Amino acid sequence: MYLSKIHIPWAQAQNPYQLHQALWRLFLGHEDADRGFLFRVEQLQRGVGAHVLMQSVMQPQSVEQSPILLGWREYSVNIQNGQRLRFRLRANPIKTIKDSSKGTVERRGKTFAKTVRVPLVHEEQQQAWVERKLQSFAQLESLIMQLEPVLYFRKAKEGRSGKIQTVMFDGILTVTDAEALIQEMMQGIGPAKAFGCGLLSIARA
Structure with a gap:
C-alpha cells in the first residue's frame, strides 16, 4: 500500500464531495475502477485548503495544478497478535x-x-x-472520542445536498486477529468513506 500527503486548494476543499473528486485525479486512467483509496482530512484552513492523509492500493501520480502531491511512501503492514497499538479513526x-x-x-x-x-x-x-467494529480483530484498552462539527456537502450535478456527523476516535488496542485487522485497514471501517471516514491509522503503543 501507499501512504501519501496531499494539499487540496480551498476552492475544492470547502465541499467534501469536490474534495473526493479531486483525489481521483491522482489516479488518472483508473476512474472506472473501484475506489482503492481511503483518506482523512488532517487540517482544514478556510481560504487556504486541506491537508489530507491518503492510503491507497495504487501509487498516486502528480498532476498539474491541483491536488498537490506533497509526498508518498510505500509501506507494508507488519502486525502480530498480542501487539498493543495506538489507533486513530474518523468515522460516521x-x-x-x-x-x-x-x-x-x-x-x-x-x-x-x-x-x-x-x-x-x-x-x-x-x-x-x-x-x-473493532471486536473481530482487537480488544479495546482505552478510548478518547471527539464529536466533530457536522459535515455538509452538495452534489451540484444532482442538485442535492446532505450532511453527516463524524466522530474522531483515538485510543489503544491489543490485536487479537492480525490478518483481520489488516483486511479492515485496507477496506475501511464504517460508511461515508467518500467523505473522509473509515481510514484506520495505527502506530506502536
Missing part, C-alpha cells in the same frame, strides 16, 4: 432503521419498509459502535 457512526415514510421495497413477494441511516448522537452509542 450510524444505525439502520425501517422508515415506511420513505416508501417500500418488494422482496420475494413481500413488501418491506425502506431502510434509512440515522446518526448515533449519544456518546455511549458511539462508543458501543466502535467497540463492535
